[in-house]
Amino acid sequence: MPTPSGEQPQRLGVGSGELPRWEEGADLSIVGRAHPRVEGDAKVTGGAQYASDVRLPGQLYARVLRSPYAHARLTGLDTGRAAALPGVHAVLSSANAPEIAWYEDSLLFDRTLRFVGDEVAAVAAESEEIADDALRLIVDAYEPLPFVLDLDTALAPDAPKLRPSGNLNGEPTVYERGDLAAGLRDADVIVEETYVTQAALHNCLEPHGCTAAWDGDRLTLWSSTQSVFDVRQRVAEALGLPEHHVRVIKQHMGGGFGSKQIAWKQDVIAALLAKESGRPVQLMLDREAENLAVGNRNPTRQRVRLGAKRDGTLTAIAVDAAQQIGAHPVGGEGADVPAIYQNLYRCPNVRTEQRLVFTNTGPAVAFRAPGHVEAAFALEQAMDQLARALDLDPLELRRRNYADQDQAEGKPYTLPEALGRCYDLAADAFGWAGYQKPPAAGPKRRGVGLAAHDWAGGGGSPPGYAWVKWNADGSVDVVTGTQDIGTGARTGLTQVAAEELGLPMDRVALHLGDTANGPYAPVSSGSATQSTIGPAIRAAAADAKRQLFEAASEFLEAPPEAMTIRDGKIHVAGEPEDRATPVGDVTAQIAPTMIQGHGERGPNPEDKSVRTVGAQIVEVEVDTETGEVSVCRVVAAHDCGRIINPTLVDSQVIGGVTQGIGFALFEDRVVDAGTGVVLNANLEDYHVPTAADVPPIRNVHLNLPDREANPTGAKGIGEPPLIPTAPAIANAVYDAIGVRIRELPLSRRRVLDALATREAPR
Numbered sequence: 001m002p003t004p005s006g007e008q009p010q011r012l013g014v015g016s017g018e019l020p021r022w023e024e025g026a027d028l029s030i031v032g033r034a035h036p037r038v039e040g041d042a043k044v045t046g047g048a049q050y051a052s053d054v055r056l057p058g059q060l061y062a063r064v065l066r067s068p069y070a071h072a073r074l075t076g077l078d079t080g081r082a083a084a085l086p087g088v089h090a091v092l093s094s095a096n097a098p099e100i101a102w103y104e105d106s107l108l109f110d111r112t113l114r115f116v117g118d119e120v121a122a123v124a125a126e127s128e129e130i131a132d133d134a135l136r137l138i139v140d141a142y143e144p145l146p147f148v149l150d151l152d153t154a155l156a157p158d159a160p161k162l163r164p165s166g167n168l169n170g171e172p173t174v175y176e177r178g179d180l181a182a183g184l185r186d187a188d189v190i191v192e193e194t195y196v197t198q199a200a201l202h203n204c205l206e207p208h209g210c211t212a213a214w215d216g217d218r219l220t221l222w223s224s225t226q227s228v229f230d231v232r233q234r235v236a237e238a239l240g241l242p243e244h245h246v247r248v249i250k251q252h253m254g255g256g257f258g259s260k261q262i263a264w265k266q267d268v269i270a271a272l273l274a275k276e277s278g279r280p281v282q283l284m285l286d287r288e289a290e291n292l293a294v295g296n297r298n299p300t301r302q303r304v305r306l307g308a309k310r311d312g313t314l315t316a317i318a319v320d321a322a323q324q325i326g327a328h329p330v331g332g333e334g335a336d337v338p339a340i341y342q343n344l345y346r347c348p349n350v351r352t353e354q355r356l357v358f359t360n361t362g363p364a365v366a367f368r369a370p371g372h373v374e375a376a377f378a379l380e381q382a383m384d385q386l387a388r389a390l391d392l393d394p395l396e397l398r399r400r401n402y403a404d405q406d407q408a409e410g411k412p413y414t415l416p417e418a419l420g421r422c423y424d425l426a427a428d429a430f431g432w433a434g435y436q437k438p439p440a441a442g443p444k445r446r447g448v449g450l451a452a453h454d455w456a457g458g459g460g461s462p463p464g465y466a467w468v469k470w471n472a473d474g475s476v477d478v479v480t481g482t483q484d485i486g487t488g489a490r491t492g493l494t495q496v497a498a499e500e501l502g503l504p505m506d507r508v509a510l511h512l513g514d515t516a517n518g519p520y521a522p523v524s525s526g527s528a529t530q531s532t533i534g535p536a537i538r539a540a541a542a543d544a545k546r547q548l549f550e551a552a553s554e555f556l557e558a559p560p561e562a563m564t565i566r567d568g569k570i571h572v573a574g575e576p577e578d579r580a581t582p583v584g585d586v587t588a589q590i591a592p593t594m595i596q597g598h599g600e601r602g603p604n605p606e607d608k609s610v611r612t613v614g615a616q617i618v619e620v621e622v623d624t625e626t627g628e629v630s631v632c633r634v635v636a637a638h639d640c641g642r643i644i645n646p647t648l649v650d651s652q653v654i655g656g657v658t659q660g661i662g663f664a665l666f667e668d669r670v671v672d673a674g675t676g677v678v679l680n681a682n683l684e685d686y687h688v689p690t691a692a693d694v695p696p697i698r699n700v701h702l703n704l705p706d707r708e709a710n711p712t713g714a715k716g717i718g719e720p721p722l723i724p725t726a727p728a729i730a731n732a733v734y735d736a737i738g739v740r741i742r743e744l745p746l747s748r749r750r751v752l753d754a755l756a757t758r759e760a761p762r
Helices: 040-045 080-084 128-137 151-155 180-186 228-239 265-277 287-293 338-343 372-389 394-400 418-430 489-501 529-556 583-587 646-665 725-737 748-757
Strands: 060-066 072-078 088-093 119-125 139-144 173-177 189-197 209-215 218-223 246-249 281-284 300-308 314-326 350-358 444-455 465-470 476-479 508-511 563-566 569-572 596-600 612-623 629-638 697-701
Touching: 060 128, 060 265, 060 287, 072 119, 080 088, 080 119, 080 128, 088 128, 088 265, 119 128, 119 265, 151 314, 151 350, 173 338, 180 300, 180 314, 189 372, 209 265, 218 228, 218 265, 228 246, 228 265, 265 281, 300 372, 314 338, 314 372, 338 350, 338 372, 338 444, 372 394, 372 444, 372 725, 394 418, 394 444, 418 444, 418 612, 418 629, 418 697, 444 725, 465 529, 476 489, 476 529, 489 508, 489 529, 529 563, 529 569, 529 583, 529 596, 569 583, 612 725, 629 646, 629 725, 646 697, 646 725, 725 748
Parallel strands: 060 281, 218 246, 314 350, 476 508, 629 697
Antiparallel strands: 060 119, 072 139, 088 119, 173 350, 189 300, 209 218, 209 281, 300 314, 444 612, 465 476, 465 596, 563 569, 612 629
């Protein structure tokens, strides 16, 4: 395997499975400590380059004309005036673009348009303003077609068919174990309710976009993506190029949350415009396009049934889940709603059914902990309702149904005790056992709520690879093909390398985000980057260190096995500390360019299931006159294995909880029922949490290394903090006002309507 400079490494390294595990309580000097982000200075000084920062000689700027109809056939398109506008260098549409297949049954520029925002044409001009002017000169005509916008309409017997087979994307997916009917018969108490979650928009701070430049028949794409290798593969396939003729670069990114884990149309459109114009082209989506065309969290409707004995033992769990995936399947849109029902609680009789439903709305895609966020809102409210029907403490009900194995896979968990530890930590930190509601203050009522979760991600997505190369001055370069999507992966991965090598952090340089300069790495999704690439880097560092000791053996007159590195110095067993040799003194003597370690992330254990779990407790205040719900405080406890950097973990928890507050209280895509137009495809009308909405958030560190998951013991933390927030808030609202609201968001109107109906507490 070549190095970035084309050199062949002298020796290949050990696989991660051969490394000794860092055990709980291991004496580590860098891993487990709070370190500032290694890219922090670049970000605060403006030196970090994002996709929109790329500036190349002769660069053009692109804009896309989008369908104003939810479902229509393009009957006329005249781009002549746009092409003739001074400053316009290329125009693409179905009239002149190659017929590139996109989605499963569509084209890059299709004449059948299935949602408001679907791509009709694109222009590249010398400025964004000229490109906008050119779009207004395009004459387009449409034949409107029947459309459906929501689950109820799409599933109605007389609904317009969006596909010849109907409005379902394939057959329903059914999972069963035990005998559900028998479980319900054996139950002393049954809860049966329907829960509804809304379409949420990712609204990454940095929108989707890229810059494309050709050098002969080779394309370089600077893209805001969660997977440089997946984008390379898809773009190469679309353009009929060999993959090694496409280079994808992504250095910094302002959020993705799952929406950037695939290639979208703009990656190929920009490349085609650049080829047509003979100049580099930048295509960054504006906020409206971002909210129309590149993903959303799919709305769900979940009919939940729980059965339990009088002592709280669950006898039955069932869910019938319908999920709205939008106009096209794109990958990741069929979020795994059933999984949490199958595994979170011990139950012998479980049945889940999942239906994916087409509608004339923008395509859904994975959104931070897809499926589990939606499912937790329903299941954890149903569990709260069941606890009250049984007159049990909600935490006690969860403990009585504790699952210590993956029931769907029939495997034990690598850390079966983790969720119980999270329950203990969260309850103690919050003061759950002794909590007493403060007296009502006028119309305001206080309440507390609890929710738990599991998450299928976090254990890593092997394979992943890394190289570590010694430099003459004793510093090292660490090279991997992964990407930092804003979560701090640069820092966490650098810490792993520095720990294994015995070097200070500033002697380690991490290189990532470039398909041309690093070995393969998978998509950064599923909270998997640290747990996939960290072990590969550790393996590569261990191999590079071994090679250094072998090369230094003659120089230091000591056997390799007697050497260790601490604080940048090589120590030989039995010799005084003051005789330690700086690493740079050794590397300067031994042709360091020939010492490169290679590391591979081995597979996950086959006989056990690696998962992450957690629990959150919240306190809310509800104003019964205005309907306003205010979150007063949040306590979170999440298993992420070994904590590599506590500051980064806290940041992820705070960010996830903040997103969960938005999902619970006010985020909601609003679509006009008569036209299919999204009425709040912007950050003025689509409300996301601000600093005023975020309460004190306390993350209680579990820090329980998962030694069976991988040799670093670390798992992911990016997605789990979002999962239990909304159901914990909903349970707290019920505790405050005695009315249960089963549809998100918990807006003022919904709270007031619920109070007006005065549903009897259950």
